[in-house]
Amino acid sequence: MKFFLKKILIISILTGSILVMIVSLMPMHFNSRLYARWKYVNDELASIDKFNKVTIGDSRLMAALDPKLVGNVKQLCLPGGTPIEGFYTLSKLIENNAKIDTIVVSYSPNHLEIHKSFFEKALKYEFYEWQEIYEILHRADSLKTIFWASEYRYSEHKHSKISLKARLIYLKNPFYYRSELASSLLLRGVSNWKEYDRIKNNLGYAAFGNKTQSGGKNEEAISAKELFVVDDLIDFYIKKIFALAERHHIHVHYISTPMNQTSVQAISQNYKTSYSNYLLQLSAIFPSSSVETTILTYPNNYFGDPSHLNYQGTLKFSNRLKKLYF
Amino acid sequence: MLFNSLDFAIFFVVFFIIYWLILKNSKKNQNLFILFSSYIFYGWWDWRFLSLIALSTIIDFTLGQLLSVSRSHKKFILSLSIVSNLGILVLFKYFNFFIDSLKALNPTMFDEGFSTLNVILPVGISFYTFQTLSYSIDIYNKKIDPEQNFIAFAAFVSFFPQLVAGPIERASHLLPQFMVKRVFSYSKSVEGIRQMLWGFFKKVVIADNCAHFVNIIFENYNDYSGAVLITGAILFAFQIYGDFSGYSDIAIGLSKILGFDLMKNFAFPYFSRDIAEFWRRWHISLSTWFRDYLYIPLGGSRVSILLQIRNTFIIFIVSGFWHGANWTFIVWGLIHACMYLPLLLFKSNRKNVEFDKSLNLFSTLINSVKMLSTFCLVTIAWIFFRSANIAEAWSYLDRVSTFNENYFVFDPDLITLRFVFTISFIFLGIYSEWLSRELNYGLEWVKAKSNYSQYVIYTFLAILIFVYSSSESEFIYFQF
Numbered sequence: 001m002k003f004f005l006k007k008i009l010i011i012s013i014l015t016g017s018i019l020v021m022i023v024s025l026m027p028m029h030f031n032s033r034l035y036a037r038w039k040y041v042n043d044e045l046a047s048i049d050k051f052n053k054v055t056i057g058d059s060r061l062m063a064a065l066d067p068k069l070v071g072n073v074k075q076l077c078l079p080g081g082t083p084i085e086g087f088y089t090l091s092k093l094i095e096n097n098a099k100i101d102t103i104v105v106s107y108s109p110n111h112l113e114i115h116k117s118f119f120e121k122a123l124k125y126e127f128y129e130w131q132e133i134y135e136i137l138h139r140a141d142s143l144k145t146i147f148w149a150s151e152y153r154y155s156e157h158k159h160s161k162i163s164l165k166a167r168l169i170y171l172k173n174p175f176y177y178r179s180e181l182a183s184s185l186l187l188r189g190v191s192n193w194k195e196y197d198r199i200k201n202n203l204g205y206a207a208f209g210n211k212t213q214s215g216g217k218n219e220e221a222i223s224a225k226e227l228f229v230v231d232d233l234i235d236f237y238i239k240k241i242f243a244l245a246e247r248h249h250i251h252v253h254y255i256s257t258p259m260n261q262t263s264v265q266a267i268s269q270n271y272k273t274s275y276s277n278y279l280l281q282l283s284a285i286f287p288s289s290s291v292e293t294t295i296l297t298y299p300n301n302y303f304g305d306p307s308h309l310n311y312q313g314t315l316k317f318s319n320r321l322k323k324l325y326f
Numbered sequence: 327m328l329f330n331s332l333d334f335a336i337f338f339v340v341f342f343i344i345y346w347l348i349l350k351n352s353k354k355n356q357n358l359f360i361l362f363s364s365y366i367f368y369g370w371w372d373w374r375f376l377s378l379i380a381l382s383t384i385i386d387f388t389l390g391q392l393l394s395v396s397r398s399h400k401k402f403i404l405s406l407s408i409v410s411n412l413g414i415l416v417l418f419k420y421f422n423f424f425i426d427s428l429k430a431l432n433p434t435m436f437d438e439g440f441s442t443l444n445v446i447l448p449v450g451i452s453f454y455t456f457q458t459l460s461y462s463i464d465i466y467n468k469k470i471d472p473e474q475n476f477i478a479f480a481a482f483v484s485f486f487p488q489l490v491a492g493p494i495e496r497a498s499h500l501l502p503q504f505m506v507k508r509v510f511s512y513s514k515s516v517e518g519i520r521q522m523l524w525g526f527f528k529k530v531v532i533a534d535n536c537a538h539f540v541n542i543i544f545e546n547y548n549d550y551s552g553a554v555l556i557t558g559a560i561l562f563a564f565q566i567y568g569d570f571s572g573y574s575d576i577a578i579g580l581s582k583i584l585g586f587d588l589m590k591n592f593a594f595p596y597f598s599r600d601i602a603e604f605w606r607r608w609h610i611s612l613s614t615w616f617r618d619y620l621y622i623p624l625g626g627s628r629v630s631i632l633l634q635i636r637n638t639f640i641i642f643i644v645s646g647f648w649h650g651a652n653w654t655f656i657v658w659g660l661i662h663a664c665m666y667l668p669l670l671l672f673k674s675n676r677k678n679v680e681f682d683k684s685l686n687l688f689s690t691l692i693n694s695v696k697m698l699s700t701f702c703l704v705t706i707a708w709i710f711f712r713s714a715n716i717a718e719a720w721s722y723l724d725r726v727s728t729f730n731e732n733y734f735v736f737d738p739d740l741i742t743l744r745f746v747f748t749i750s751f752i753f754l755g756i757y758s759e760w761l762s763r764e765l766n767y768g769l770e771w772v773k774a775k776s777n778y779s780q781y782v783i784y785t786f787l788a789i790l791i792f793v794y795s796s797s798e799s800e801f802i803y804f805q806f
Contacts, residue, residue, distance in 0.1 A: 001346065004515045011781065015788040174792070181793040183744055
């Protein structure tokens with residue numbers, strides 16, 4: 001029996017070692033192209049450059065602003081990112097002595113309500129150091145709030161599970177990377193590197209939808225919530241972004257990226273009002289910053305998918321930002 | 327509990343340790359432990375249905391004892407066994423189907439308030455019912471003596487490796503194995519692990535990947551061209567084979583590790599050169615069950631040609647109906663009966679029994695054509711097996727057979743990296759099974775390779791299985 005168990009053990013160790021090596025050393029080869037976009041931001045944060053204006057936000061801002069049309073600005077938006085990642089983006093920028101004087105910040109309402117991408121993107125895409133993860137989990141624990149998704153209500157009992165899961169992903173446990181490995185089998189390297197180069201050349205701008213128009217409903221419209229309710233943890237971090245910027249004399253423009261007509265019509269008036277009220281409250285707390293407090297609407301033909309602008313929309317929105325803030 | 331789940335992995339490790347390290351010297355305790363573990367295994371899905379297995383076990387054990395002592399009421403006792411076993415099966419599996427079919431035939435037959443039963447189909451009910459039924463029939467036919475040890479009998483009925491999806495074992499083959507001392511065998515266990523590895527590859531890597539595309543194509547068949555629908559049917563042929571034969575390989579491999587030998591259930595059916603050969607290679611435990619307990623009692627092939635035709639149709643229709651309470655399965659059986667008929671009439675149904683070992687190019691070519699044509703026929707029949715109802719199956723076939731200018735248009739959304747992988751895995755599977763075509767399972771050829779090559783192949787398969795097992799999907803045959 002010893003010999004049999006030894007054989008099983010050898011195959012298990014071999015399999016495990018190969019998987020750990022792949023997951024640790026070849027992330028560009030099995031992750032989706034979103035990884036390339038997060039990697040771009042990770043790499044940019046580690047380098048110092050001449051730009052003194054940056055954007056911090058999610059995929060909607062990423063697709064809405066072409067830095068080449070504006071000049072002297074670099075996009076550091078993260079697809080699926082929330083203000084939690086936004087805060088660490090800013091603090092890493094400051095740590096690296098970047099000469100930042102202005103940041104343009106924007107998050108879609110749904111990224112202020114739930115934190116879906118903490119495990120699936122931020123942790124898997126190596127955005128955080130363990131100390132930062134510890135800080136976030138500790139803060140989430142003290143706030144006793146809904147943490148990363150509405151279906152998982154945060155509690156003492158769950159804290160240990162969340163912490164363990166975070167540590168296992170951080171340590172590259174292959175169990176958490178199976179779906180990415182399955183859908184790629186290490187064949188995504190070439191296209192991911194191309195995507196990385198493309199986004200680097202475009203200073204962080206990336207298109208999402210490529211349709212000439214989209215009349216579909218975005219996530220806020222699909223969820224059909226009656227009221228906008230900010231997540232406590234996200235609220236904590238968005239305020240930390242403003243406070244940190246204020247401390248370092250960095251001007252913050254919190255802007256709204258456009259929604260298509262179909263979505264705006266589908267979202268309830270109460271939701272729009274409660275969202276605006278939240279932004280008004282932010283504006284009142286941080287009077288030195290500018291905060292756009294209403295939802296901006298563009299016609300459907302400016303959208304490449306229900307949530308993101310196509311290039312025609314990007315042109316229009318980039319020119320708007322150039323006039324207002326740059 | 328699914329074989330392809332973390333729950334089962336933990337369950338089996340614990341089972342293995344207790345079974346081989348703690349209870350190795352006591353056959354009685356091992357049997358008791360198998361029984362206990364099998365009930366946990368089954369109860370994991372729904373503990374309420376454990377009572378059905380327990381009931382079936384008690385009835386057949388008691389009737390088995392009575393059959394051996396009774397001189398004048400044997401037929402009555404056997405009927406009691408058949409009625410009680412089939413009664414449970416009919417109640418849970420076919421009752422609603424009969425009522426719905428009768429209602430469709432004559433809507434006024436039932437009162438307005440009469441409704442069908444609101445019951446869930448217990449997993450694997452058709453498998454263990456047939457297994458216990460064969461026990462009673464074999465005692466009646468004096469092929470075996472009734473088992474005196476209740477624990478051993480109960481362990482035989484509920485033996486977890488094959489409880490929910492077979493192979494459907496005969497008491498004469500499996501039951502005696504519970505009565506002998508089991509000693510851990512290195513070579514048998516390695517054989518078992520190797521067969522399990524192949525079973526997991528077929529289920530997790532081939533079948534589950536095929537299922538992704540099959541579900542899309544069959545659920546939206548009106549949106550796709552004929553070429554896509556043909557692809558969907560072919561992928562389903564590999565899905566159902568990978569799924570079911572994969573389960574059998576895992577069950578047989580697991581049993582080997584526990585010191586048991588289960589019967590072979592698949593013998594590379596897609597290498598068959600005619601339908602008769604296909605049925606000698608596909609779901610062998612069920613087809614031989616029907617042969618022994620239905621076809622031969624009906625007279626088999628020793629009756630007039632007309633009766634032989636009748637018997638053939640009965641066997642195939644019942645076999646189809648065994649799979650599920652739906653007309654699609656009956657039509658599937660009927661199609662196979664029709665395809666088998668010419669072979670019966672021309673007395674060529676036993677023509678292709680052995681693999682052609684000659685390396686003659688002409689015979690190889692002829693055999694390839696025969697294999698391909700048999701596969702095409704089987705695949706057409708699978709369309710009925712997979713479709714939700716007969717109308718859908720006809721409509722699917724109609725679109726396949728109607729040529730138009732868009733017939734070969736392939737939806738670019740389907741040609742993903744995953745599609746390419748799936749096709750590659752199917753070819754890998756076919757190649758490996760071809761290398762093992764005269765052996766017992768698809769990976770047996772590896773045995774002859776060097777230790778180094780074996781480790782490379784096992785590790786490669788283990789990585790693929792690990793990667794593709796992120797979503798635990800049920801085995802198709804659980805529902806039967």
